Amino acid sequence: MASHGVRGRSGGRPTLEEVAARAGVGRGTVSRVINGSPRVSDATRAAVEAAVAELGYVPNTAARALAANRTDAIALVVPEPETRFFAEPYFSDMLKGVGSELSETEMQLLLIFAGSDRERERLAQYLAAHRVDGVLLVSVHADDPLPDLLTQLEIPAVISGPRSAAEPLASVDSDNYGGARSAVEHLLSRGRGRVAHITGHLAVYGAQRRVDGYRDALREAGHEVDEGLIEPGDFTEEGGRRAMAELLRRHPDIDAVFAASDVTAAGAGQVLREAGRRIPDDVALVGYDDSAIARHMEPPLTSVRQPIEEMGRAMIDLLLTEIADRRPAASRGLERHQVVLATELVERRSS
Numbered sequence: 001m002a003s004h005g006v007r008g009r010s011g012g013r014p015t016l017e018e019v020a021a022r023a024g025v026g027r028g029t030v031s032r033v034i035n036g037s038p039r040v041s042d043a044t045r046a047a048v049e050a051a052v053a054e055l056g057y058v059p060n061t062a063a064r065a066l067a068a069n070r071t072d073a074i075a076l077v078v079p080e081p082e083t084r085f086f087a088e089p090y091f092s093d094m095l096k097g098v099g100s101e102l103s104e105t106e107m108q109l110l111l112i113f114a115g116s117d118r119e120r121e122r123l124a125q126y127l128a129a130h131r132v133d134g135v136l137l138v139s140v141h142a143d144d145p146l147p148d149l150l151t152q153l154e155i156p157a158v159i160s161g162p163r164s165a166a167e168p169l170a171s172v173d174s175d176n177y178g179g180a181r182s183a184v185e186h187l188l189s190r191g192r193g194r195v196a197h198i199t200g201h202l203a204v205y206g207a208q209r210r211v212d213g214y215r216d217a218l219r220e221a222g223h224e225v226d227e228g229l230i231e232p233g234d235f236t237e238e239g240g241r242r243a244m245a246e247l248l249r250r251h252p253d254i255d256a257v258f259a260a261s262d263v264t265a266a267g268a269g270q271v272l273r274e275a276g277r278r279i280p281d282d283v284a285l286v287g288y289d290d291s292a293i294a295r296h297m298e299p300p301l302t303s304v305r306q307p308i309e310e311m312g313r314a315m316i317d318l319l320l321t322e323i324a325d326r327r328p329a330a331s332r333g334l335e336r337h338q339v340v341l342a343t344e345l346v347e348r349r350s351s
Helices: 016-023 027-034 042-055 061-067 082-087 089-102 117-128 146-153 176-189 205-220 237-250 262-274 292-296 308-325 329-335
Strands: 073-078 108-113 134-138 157-160 170-174 195-198 256-259 284-289 302-305 338-341 344-346
Touching: 016 027, 016 042, 027 042, 027 308, 073 089, 082 089, 089 108, 089 134, 089 308, 108 117, 117 146, 134 146, 134 308, 146 157, 157 308, 170 176, 170 308, 176 195, 176 205, 176 256, 176 284, 176 302, 176 344, 195 205, 195 237, 195 262, 237 256, 237 262, 256 262, 262 284, 262 292, 284 292, 308 338
Parallel strands: 073 108, 073 134, 134 157, 157 170, 170 338, 195 256, 256 284, 284 302
Antiparallel strands: 302 344
16 A cells, blocks of 8 residues: 655655665666656556655655756757748647657747747857756758757757768657658659659758668669759748759659659649649659648649658657756767658659
8 A cells, every 4th residue: 555655764755766766776767757758668667656656755846857957848949930830741740749748748848949040049048048958959950050059068959860870969860761762663663764853951961861762762773863853952842843943944854753842842743733744644743741731732642751740759758868867869979869760652643
């Protein structure tokens, strides 16, 4: 039977250390359970919860936060203009996953935009004051100074998509390379011979990996890679329009297009229709993200599904572990976490 109000060995309120000793686990594990981290086995969670009940341990959130220099707040930082955040389904799906996972904890979520120099300066001052326990970074370019700032400040952080293969921060991403390969292999299997690619912003590592997947899929199928069929984009609808117009000007014989996002594919589709090209009869079209846009286009868009909500949940899982451990991933070298989730090609009538 649980005995509430039991005094600890010191004669005062039971401590976190006493709960850990009773449960036969470490102090950090008790913290993970109390903070709602998913990275704890069911058996361990049950042992900790039983020890909490037996000792009558009551977490003092304010005192715990003060003693551990904690704020019980996490920042989701988006280094993009607000207009792009609200225009692209990727961000809303990511936020949905983050919010659903965090709702099981006592943590508060702050959404911070840092798309301008002034916003970045203000954010740097805010972070330097250690007003959050950890940071989630979404849509980070290779030259963005924010990840390095977080490392210097020793603030636990998780990034959505590494900046390079040598990313020192913990990261969560989808298989950009494999997703691109599956898209191009699909188009080639449909008899398409002139497959163009509208890239994402090439300062983003994930966009670079999609280009790699595009090239390798062509090579392995025995096709020569024509670099003129690769046109830079920026993940936006307007970028898709510009790139598609340029591709048609240079290569009017294109019979397929793989776009780096559904939003980009929507822009490309508009230009194709304006040019009198039928989709998919004249030009097959494939996007990336499998967002609501893909389902609502006419014809519905074949797209590479990346589990964006699951990515958001995985980011929170990693960050809670980083916070409980209190050592940023960058300080742990090979211990850093790099999570890559599988993608899936969803076939529709556009291809």
